[in-house]
Amino acid sequence: MANQETVKTVKMVNINIDGQDIQVxxxxxxxxxxxxxxxxxxxxxxxxxxxxxxxxxxxLVEIEGQRLLQPACSFPVAEGMVIxxxxxxxxxxRHNILELILSHHPQDCLVCSRSGNCELQKVTQExxxxxxxxxxxxxxxxxxxxSSPSIVRDSNKCILCGRCVxxxxxxxxxxxxxxxxRGFHTVVVPPYEKQLADSTCINxxxxxxxxxxxxxxxxxxxxxxxxxxxxxxxxxxxxxPAVRITLAxxxxxxxxxxxxxxxxxxxxxxGFDMVFDTNFSADLTIMEEGYELLDRxxxxxxxxxxxxxxxxxxxxxxxFFPKQIPHLSTCxxxxxxxxxxxKTYYAEKSGEDPANIFSVSIMPCTAKKYECKRPxxxxxxxxxxxxxxxxxELANLIKSAGISFADLPDTDFDLPFGLGSGAGEIFGVTGGxxxxxxxxxxxVLTGKTLEKLEFHDVRGFEGIKEAMIDINxxxxxxxxxxxxxxxxxxxxxxxxxxxxxxxxxxxxCPGGCIGGGGNPIKTWAKMAERYKAIYELDKDLPIRxxxxxxxxxxxxxxxxxxxxxxxxHHLLHTHYVNRKDLLR
Numbered sequence: 001m002a003n004q005e006t007v008k009t010v011k012m013v014n015i016n017i018d019g020q021d022i023q024v025x026x027x028x029x030x031x032x033x034x035x036x037x038x039x040x041x042x043x044x045x046x047x048x049x050x051x052x053x054x055x056x057x058x059x060l061v062e063i064e065g066q067r068l069l070q071p072a073c074s075f076p077v078a079e080g081m082v083i084x085x086x087x088x089x090x091x092x093x094r095h096n097i098l099e100l101i102l103s104h105h106p107q108d109c110l111v112c113s114r115s116g117n118c119e120l121q122k123v124t125q126e127x128x129x130x131x132x133x134x135x136x137x138x139x140x141x142x143x144x145x146x147s148s149p150s151i152v153r154d155s156n157k158c159i160l161c162g163r164c165v166x167x168x169x170x171x172x173x174x175x176x177x178x179x180x181x182r183g184f185h186t187v188v189v190p191p192y193e194k195q196l197a198d199s200t201c202i203n204x205x206x207x208x209x210x211x212x213x214x215x216x217x218x219x220x221x222x223x224x225x226x227x228x229x230x231x232x233x234x235x236x237x238x239x240x241p242a243v244r245i246t247l248a249x250x251x252x253x254x255x256x257x258x259x260x261x262x263x264x265x266x267x268x269x270x271g272f273d274m275v276f277d278t279n280f281s282a283d284l285t286i287m288e289e290g291y292e293l294l295d296r297x298x299x300x301x302x303x304x305x306x307x308x309x310x311x312x313x314x315x316x317x318x319x320f321f322p323k324q325i326p327h328l329s330t331c332x333x334x335x336x337x338x339x340x341x342x343k344t345y346y347a348e349k350s351g352e353d354p355a356n357i358f359s360v361s362i363m364p365c366t367a368k369k370y371e372c373k374r375p376x377x378x379x380x381x382x383x384x385x386x387x388x389x390x391x392x393e394l395a396n397l398i399k400s401a402g403i404s405f406a407d408l409p410d411t412d413f414d415l416p417f418g419l420g421s422g423a424g425e426i427f428g429v430t431g432g433x434x435x436x437x438x439x440x441x442x443x444v445l446t447g448k449t450l451e452k453l454e455f456h457d458v459r460g461f462e463g464i465k466e467a468m469i470d471i472n473x474x475x476x477x478x479x480x481x482x483x484x485x486x487x488x489x490x491x492x493x494x495x496x497x498x499x500x501x502x503x504x505x506x507x508x509c510p511g512g513c514i515g516g517g518g519n520p521i522k523t524w525a526k527m528a529e530r531y532k533a534i535y536e537l538d539k540d541l542p543i544r545x546x547x548x549x550x551x552x553x554x555x556x557x558x559x560x561x562x563x564x565x566x567x568x569h570h571l572l573h574t575h576y577v578n579r580k581d582l583l584r
Contacts, residue, residue: 015081030061030072030083041085042094042123044101044212045161046073048523051170053162057097058123062087069093091127098127103135104184105213106156112214113396117521119212120159142187147197149373150219150366150517151208155187158215164188164207171510172484174316176201188215200319200579204312204484204508205366205517218366218518221387222397225360228386229271233358236346237272238338238417239263241279242364242428242513243391245533250395250520251405256529258537261410266398268411272360277413279420281338282427282436283546284555285309288572289331289433290440290546291563293503297476302326304479304494304501307433309333311371312508314576316484321491322578327504330573334427335361335368336377338417339384340571345559349416354382361388364428364516367508376574390518419551422453422537422544429534430482430512431458431465434505438469438478439545446472453544459535461511461527464490466501478503483510 011026017037024033029052034041044056052074060069064082069090084090101120109115142155160179165188168177176190176199190199208216228235248257264275293305308314308329317328332340339361343354361368365388371377372385389397398405412418423439426432435455442450457467458478463486469476479501481490487506493499509515514530515522543549560568 013077013079013081015077015079015083017083018085024077026077028077030063030070030075030077030085031059033077033083034072034085039085040126041072042126043073044119044123044159045163047163047166047210048525050163050166050210053166055160055162056101058094060090060093060097061085062090094127095129098124098129099133099135101159102129103133103137104139105159106139107137112157113217113220114214118214138184140184140187145195146219147195148201148203148219148370149197150203150369151196151201151205152217152219153196154215154217155189156215157213158188159213160186160188161212163210163212164216167206167210170485172202172204172206172508173488174200174202174204174484177207202312202315202319202484202508203367203370206509208366208517209515209519209522218390218392219369220393221369221389222393224387225271225358225389225397228358234274234352234356235272235358235360236274236276236342237267237360237362238276238278238281238335238342239267239362239413240335240364240428240513241282241420241425241534241537242516242519242530243362243394244537245428245514245530246364246391246519247395248405249526249530250391251398253406254529255526256533258533259405261412262405262408264411264413265408266403266405267362267394269403270397270401274414275411276338276342276417277420277424278334278338278361279424279427280417280549280551281334281341282424283421283549283552284337284341284572285331285334285427286423286433286436286440286546287552287556287563288337288568289329290437290444292329292331293437293441294445295564297474297502304499304504305329306494306504306506308576309427309433310367310506310508311365312367313484313487313506315367315370315579316487316508317491318576318579320488320580321495322580324491324494325576325578327494328576330575332377332572332574333368333371334424335363335388336371336384336574337572339372339377340380341417341555343380343382343384344571345555346417348559354380359384359386361385362391362394363388364391364513364519365509366390366517368518379571379574390516392518392520395520416551416554419543419549420541421546421549422539422541423546424549425538425541426534428513429531430461430507431480431505432512432534433507434458434478434480434503436546437503438476440547441476442469442471443545443547445474448472450545458505461524461531476503477501478505480505482507482512482515484508
């Protein structure tokens with residue numbers, strides 16, 4: 001007898017919403033039903049990628065037969081339900097809630113970094129609140145925390161939506177932010193009201209991504225760039241793979257728009273003397289990391305080896321899993337490798353005094369701001385990278401300079417570091433470092449040409465992925481992890497000795513660099529478009545393996561000697577510290 005396929009039936013319910021009869025799945029919320037009917041209900045605490053919190057109550061609606069208004073974000077639909085989303089009563093209550101929120105909020109929208117991209121501002125406009133507030137304006141007076149090199153915390157602007165708390169505690173499991181006190185005195189703070197720099201914050205910026213207002217923003221370093229230009233420094237920029245995917249989006253274009261050439265043109269207009277491609281040092285990282293992995297496999301080194309490209313992840317490991325530090329690759333990140341090369345190899349070739357080189361890194365990552373200031377990052381004899389600007393900061397610079405980004409012609413990256421491979425390009429997405437490494441490790445280990453470059457088993461947005469790769473009869477087991485909640489799970493396995501992998505890629509931010517805290521505000525729908533663009537670039541590049549990049553071959557021949565050699569070890573590798581003890 002043939003097996004019969006069981007088809008799961010979805011129960012539907014009939015409801016009426018603003019006079020419109022629709023069918024929705026049982027268990028849907030009123031907010032979900034309204035979206036299906038193309039009816040807008042304002043929200044502030046709701047986030048499409050987080051669990052329902054129902055904190056702000058700005059989404060209250062009227063339901064026939066219900067004595068009280070109900071929050072649309074959390075109230076489930078039922079058969080025959082009649083809902084009015086914009087009745088006079090609902091509108092009046094929403095206005096009242098909004099006025100209460102605004103009465104405690106600073107009225108400095110003109111100089112707020114979130115102006116024009118603030119959800120509270122947007123809701124105020126959409127609810128057409130044009131009159132003066134009926135309540136006295138009493139902003140909180142908590143002061144601003146600028147201690148972190150990555151994130152600025154302004155509790156006066158906090159609307160207590162809880163989105164940052166969810167991102168920090170539930171997604172990243174870092175546990176830095178929580179609510180304290182009650183009523184008007186409620187505030188979101190680190191433990192014991194410490195400053196961010198003195199807490200276990202790992203600088204990932206996912207709280208910034210979650211915040212709907214200006215309570216959490218990026219630590220802006222753009223004035224330092226102008227100071228360097230005024231001082232006559234040679235301004236040398238490097239641009240990470242993900243930036244060319246998200247910059248156009250930050251300037252109002254569709255998610256996934258590739259803008260490499262226009263980005264270089266804009267940076268030249270802003271005063272950059274040279275603009276290089278961080279894909280070059282991503283390829284350099286693969287050479288060093290790939291050979292380090294082979295050395296550990298062949299000579300009994302610490303396994304599994306774990307990538308060290310993500311500074312947020314590295315700090316997480318140093319803080320929460322210090323005894324597992326030997327598992328980290330000793331390789332610096334591509335950003336820091338590039339910084340060291342700029343002030344040594346490039347300075348020699350160009351005849352430039354390294355003290356006059358102002359090294360600027362354009363990154364999707366807020367933790368990179370912290371990384372460049374680590375005391376270990378000075379192997380060139382100088383601070384390897386002087387400042388890091390995020391995608392949002394570069395977009396703001398472009399706008400403030402009056403540059404029409406959409407109309408710019410394309411400009412190529414400058415040589416000798418203008419050439420990167422597809423392997424370097426895919427560093428921008430979760431699984432990319434692993435795939436790039438496998439392309440090189442396979443050919444180095446086997447001496448054969450890898451015919452099929454795509455390792456589909458390591459791709460995708462699944463939180464933890466595993467794959468077994470056969471390399472000339474040697475079974476190499478790998479894992480790919482993104483988001484620190486997932487990293488904590490796999491690190492507990494490493495700690496317990498049950499993680500039987502050779503190589504693990506960990507990225508602090510969900511989705512990898514395309515989900516970094518310095519990008520335009522994300523949702524998973526936007527991330528999907530960014531993801532596709534990354535692999536589109538890889539597919540179209542003429543060189544797709546790090547070890548085939550001629551610029552990589554040249555730097556080893558002229559300067560570094562060989563991967564894991566004495567000079568490369570000094571310039572391109574580093575060490576890590578036990579932060580758990582430092583925080584005691």
